[in-house]
Every structure is written in structure tokens, then in C-alpha cells.
Amino acid sequence: MWGIEITDVQTALQQEPDLLAYPSRPGLKGLVMAWASRFIWGRFPPGFRKTMADVDSRLPEMEIGLGVVSNHTQRFYPMSAIKPGLDDVLDRRAVRLSIGPDAIPMAVWRDDESRPAQLFARWYGFSLTYPECEVHGSP
Numbered sequence: 001m002w003g004i005e006i007t008d009v010q011t012a013l014q015q016e017p018d019l020l021a022y023p024s025r026p027g028l029k030g031l032v033m034a035w036a037s038r039f040i041w042g043r044f045p046p047g048f049r050k051t052m053a054d055v056d057s058r059l060p061e062m063e064i065g066l067g068v069v070s071n072h073t074q075r076f077y078p079m080s081a082i083k084p085g086l087d088d089v090l091d092r093r094a095v096r097l098s099i100g101p102d103a104i105p106m107a108v109w110r111d112d113e114s115r116p117a118q119l120f121a122r123w124y125g126f127s128l129t130y131p132e133c134e135v136h137g138s139p
Helices: 009-015 028-040 123-129
Strands: 064-069 074-078 086-090 093-099 105-109 117-122
Touching: 064 093, 064 105, 064 123, 074 086, 074 123, 105 117, 117 123
Parallel strands: none
Antiparallel strands: 064 074, 064 117, 086 093, 093 105
16 A cells, blocks of 8 residues: 655645644653754764665765656656656656645656655665666666
């Protein structure tokens, strides 16, 4: 199942006005982590790199974007390539990529408006999961 969507509360409520949302209340650990994340945003936590294989060097490892997975193709689209919208073809099927009002990228098949399997991720994670993946715009 690929039905998980990343969004924010405001956008979710616009799409589903009757949605029940239960905010979490961070404890002390959550507050400390939120404070510390200001200093490590965009960097690996200490010791994390030792747990990883070598990262594909075609893009900076912390590049963020949308990975789209079809039957035979896995392709990563850096955020800079998606704005303001992008049409592409995967496995002979047209796909449109866009950025939602919540600043989260998404892909839909052009023929039926359904969503292909997709991961909003950093390059290192997508390329380690799909080592033979393509990068949009690369030969």
C-alpha cells in the first residue's frame, strides 16, 4: 500500500473539513529534540554515517526531492526540478509532478489522476533503497 501522504494540518483540514485531528503534546524529550534539531538540520546525527553504505554521488546526499516508483522505473526528482510543475513519462505513462499548498511534492498519473508509489525523501535514502534508480535530468 502506498496511501501514506505527507501534509500539514491546515491542508488536510481544507481537503477533509470533518477530519478529526489529535495534536500530540511533546514531553521533555520532544522539546529537547526540537531545540537540538535547529543545530543539526540538514546534517547527519553523530554516528549515523557509520551505519550507511556509500551514497551515490550523482547528487548531494542531503538533496531533498520526490522519488517515484513505477513497475520498471525508480526515478528521483530534486525539488528544484519540480517547480512550478513538471510533466514526465515513466514506463510509457505520463506523470505530472507538482508542489502542493503545503510545500510537499506529489506525483499523479495524467491518464486517471491516481497516484504512483512515491517517497518524499532525501537523496541518500532513496538511492540506498533503489541503487539502480534514475535521476531526473541526468543522461
